[in-house]
Amino acid sequence: MPLIRTIQIDPETRLGVWSIEEQESFFRERVNISPDIHHPHKRLQHFAGRYLLVTLFPEFPLEKIKVSDSRKPLLLCDSFHFSISHCGDHVAAIVSTKAAVGIDIEEVKDKIERVSHKFLSPSERDFIDPRHSLPHKTICWSAKEAMFKWYGLGSVDFKENLVLQPFVYQSTGFITANFVKPDSNTRLYLQYIMENGLCLAWTHPV
Numbered sequence: 001m002p003l004i005r006t007i008q009i010d011p012e013t014r015l016g017v018w019s020i021e022e023q024e025s026f027f028r029e030r031v032n033i034s035p036d037i038h039h040p041h042k043r044l045q046h047f048a049g050r051y052l053l054v055t056l057f058p059e060f061p062l063e064k065i066k067v068s069d070s071r072k073p074l075l076l077c078d079s080f081h082f083s084i085s086h087c088g089d090h091v092a093a094i095v096s097t098k099a100a101v102g103i104d105i106e107e108v109k110d111k112i113e114r115v116s117h118k119f120l121s122p123s124e125r126d127f128i129d130p131r132h133s134l135p136h137k138t139i140c141w142s143a144k145e146a147m148f149k150w151y152g153l154g155s156v157d158f159k160e161n162l163v164l165q166p167f168v169y170q171s172t173g174f175i176t177a178n179f180v181k182p183d184s185n186t187r188l189y190l191q192y193i194m195e196n197g198l199c200l201a202w203t204h205p206v
C-alpha cells in the first residue's frame with residue numbers, strides 16, 4: 001500500500017504521499033527517465049517522486065521536466081505546476097494545473113530546535129508553544145520550505161522574506177503567511193499535517 005495519502009485539494013490540485021517499499025526497478029519500469037544521481041537512496045527517492053506525479057495526474061509529461069538554475073524542476077509550458085519533497089522512505093508531491101505550489105515533508109528532529117534561531121524571527125519565536133516547541137518549530141520550518149519551493153527562484157532569507165502569522169500548535173492546521181521580497185509580495189495559505197513524527201506542509205493556489 002505505497003500510496004498512503006491523497007488529497008484532492010480542489011478540482012485542479014492534487015497532493016499525494018508515497019511510502020517507498022519498492023525496489024528502484026519498480027519505478028524504473030514505469031517512468032521513462034534516467035536521473036544522473038549516484039547515491040542509490042537519493043535516486044530511489046527521485047524516481048518515486050516522479051512516479052508520484054504521474055500517479056496523481058496520469059497525463060503529466062515527465063519527459064518535459066527541466067531543472068532551473070535554482071534547481072527547481074518545472075515544465076516550461078506550465079501545463080502543470082508541481083513540487084516534490086522526500087524524507088527517508090517517504091515522498092510527497094503536489095500538482096496543480098492552476099498556479100504555483102510548494103510542499104515539504106520533514107521528520108521531527110532535534111536539529112530543528114538547534115537551528116531555529118536561523119529561520120524564525122523574534123515575532124515568530126514569540127508564538128511558539130513552549131510545551132510543544134520542537135513539533136511547533138518543525139511545522140514552521142516545513143511551512144517555510146514549502147514557501148521556498150513555491151517561489152522557486154532561490155535566494156530567500158527564511159527570517160526576513162518568509163513571514164508566518166501566529167498559529168496555535170495542533171496536529172493539523174492552517175497557516176497564513178507572507179512572502180515578502182522586493183520582486184514579490186504575496187499572501188500565501190498553507191496547511192499542515194503532523195503524524196507519526198512526520199510533518200507535511202504545503203501551499204496551493206486559492
Ligand SMILES: CC(C)(COP(=O)(O)OP(=O)(O)OC[C@H]1O[C@@H](n2cnc3c(N)ncnc32)[C@H](O)[C@@H]1OP(=O)(O)O)[C@@H](O)C(=O)NCCC(=O)NCCS
Pocket residue numbers: 045046049070071072073083084085086087104105118119145148149150151152153154156158
Ligand atoms: C532545495 C531545498 C528546498 C531542498 O530541500 P530538502 O529538504 O533538501 O529536500 P526535499 O526532499 O524536501 O526537496 C527536494 C526536492 O525539492 C525540489 N527542489 C530543489 N530545488 C528547488 C528549488 N529551488 N525550488 C523548488 N523546488 C526545488 C526538487 O524537486 C527536489 O527533488 P528532486 O531533486 O528529486 O526533484 C533545500 O535544500 C534548500 O535549499 N532550502 C533552503 C535553504 C536555505 O535557504 N536555508 C536557510 C534557512 S536558515
